[in-house]
Amino acid sequence: MAGPVRVAILNDYEIVVAGVARMLAPYADRVRVVETATGVPPMGDCDVVLYDTFSQSQGNVLDVQEVAAMTGAQVVLYSWNLAPSLVSEALRRGAAGYLSKTLDGEGVADAIVRVADGQRVLPGDSEGREHGAWPGQEHGLSAREAEMIALITQGFSNLEIAERAYLSVNSVKTYIRTAYRKLGFTRRSQAVSWGIQHGFLPPEPRRTDTGRGMTSVAAPRG
Structure with a gap:
């Protein structure tokens, strides 16, 4: 070419x-x-x-x-x-x-x-x-953890996230737990609010x- x-x-x-x-x-x-x-x-x-x-x-x-x-x-x-x-x-x-x-x-x-x-x-x-960039990278989230926050912010359940991302539900829960720990969250509503504020929609x-x-x-x- x-x-x-x-x-x-x-x-x-x-x-x-x-x-x-x-x-x-x-x-x-x-x-x-x-x-x-x-x-x-x-x-x-x-x-x-x-x-x-x-x-x-x-x-x-x-x-x-x-x-x-x-x-x-x-x-x-x-x-x-x-x-x-x-x-x-x-x-x-x-x-x-x-x-x-x-x-x-x-x-x-x-x-x-x-x-x-x-x-x-x-x-x-x-x-x-x-490689590349993703939302939440500057807050220490891995790409997979950031994807979990993005999908939670969009309103998906853990089962829906697992189906969407070709992961087991247990893997989804593990990524969510590590993301929550890094961000200091204990509730899903905190993740949704933070995600909206930080460009995850x-x-x-x-x-x-x-x-x-x-x-x-x-x-x-x-």
Whole structure:
């Protein structure tokens, strides 16, 4: 492919897509972020849609085929959940790649280029720290703990969170307990109130590269 691969980053949280965009910025000679979309599929021209799965229903909500059809782009999922059944389901739905969040910016950029060249990229070794950004990171929350707070703030029960995140209910309870301990909470209502105050309800702006820099475009409300 001549020139850098045009990439759109998709997630419900501005902080998440902005963090991934910053991570890819040093590799602009290979991948150029042309849009950061929150809440709805990208609208601009791009070659690859990089979908960050933070706080998303793993394998269920995002219709990969629909996003690919709307954008004409290859869709790549970027996740810490590497369950083989989940990877297989994403590929069945038409994903061109599935990346582990333990990849750093260079690894993600390389994978995006390979996908744009027609290769299918799958997760390898899952060991290592998570990259990117997420709500609550500055308060010491891990990405998984932050996801639990985000889903609690959105009103999901522990069982619904487990189904959404492909985790056992016991694992969900463990992540919630550690998050509560870090934040000094004893009640779910405290987590909801704190989550609302600290941006854990998904915002709806999107940003598009018009050729004059990144601009904000409001996502439509249902």
